[in-house]
Amino acid sequence: MTTDRTIERTWPDPEVAAELSALRRAAPLTHCITNLVADNFTANALLAVGASPAMVIAPEEAPGFATIAHALLLNVGTITQADAQAMRLAAAAARHAGKPWVLDPVGAGALPWRTAVVAELLDQRPAIVRGNASEILAVAGAAGGGKGVDSTAGSGEALPRAKDLAARLGAVVAVSGATDFVTDGEQVVAIPGGNALVTRVTATGCALGAIMAAFAGTLGSPLRAAVAASVLYKEAASRAGKVARGPGSFAVAFLDELSRVGVEG
Numbered sequence: 353m354t355t356d357r358t359i360e361r362t363w364p365d366p367e368v369a370a371e372l373s374a375l376r377r378a379a380p381l382t383h384c385i386t387n388l389v390a391d392n393f394t395a396n397a398l399l400a401v402g403a404s405p406a407m408v409i410a411p412e413e414a415p416g417f418a419t420i421a422h423a424l425l426l427n428v429g430t431i432t433q434a435d436a437q438a439m440r441l442a443a444a445a446a447r448h449a450g451k452p453w454v455l456d457p458v459g460a461g462a463l464p465w466r467t468a469v470v471a472e473l474l475d476q477r478p479a480i481v482r483g484n485a486s487e488i489l490a491v492a493g494a495a496g497g498g499k500g501v502d503s504t505a506g507s508g509e510a511l512p513r514a515k516d517l518a519a520r521l522g523a524v525v526a527v528s529g530a531t532d533f534v535t536d537g538e539q540v541v542a543i544p545g546g547n548a549l550v551t552r553v554t555a556t557g558c559a560l561g562a563i564m565a566a567f568a569g570t571l572g573s574p575l576r577a578a579v580a581a582s583v584l585y586k587e588a589a590s591r592a593g594k595v596a597r598g599p600g601s602f603a604v605a606f607l608d609e610l611s612r613v614g615v616e617g
Contacts, residue, residue, distance in 0.1 A: 481521070
């Protein structure tokens, strides 16, 4: 679903290229409290794009580190009570320090406790909320119909709710799918492309949230950050899909291409 007011962005894009160069020069320290399935891939994806990952998860350390880092990612995928406490403290600390943070509401709407934790975290005003269509529908208060962490709705179906949610939160909402949509409640940017194999590799979506955080910590604009990360991701996935023989080789090629976009001779 697109509208006359929707702007489409794809690689090559001079503005995104400049923003990617800025990220690589800054090597932003990106604090991630993410799920145990995604930890390793997320850290490697951040390194591939030129950011500096830090997986500081203890409640005793997380809030202090959130004030040091350039940006924070909170991902509720395999959340425990200790994780939830660390996330609450880190989000509050990041907000107090003026550091941008990204919320990835994995599985929101599927189970009541994680959905309640997500609602608490929203009170700390994330700069970006990134999820698949079902997750965004659930966060926005609609029945998303999600299947676990997978989406049973298309990204375009979630766009009206995403716009409402962005306006209500004063944040950017990014809906991942065959076409990604990024909105601040008024502007809508569509990012098509990529490759379907991203849905066959665990943690690709989770890592996208972390890269959005890295860009937000560099650029100071959540909208530009989410768009730049999505454009980069779609291009890397498209390139990786051309050489991959299946999900395993795609994961390796995808990390390689994340590091190559914008630096080819």
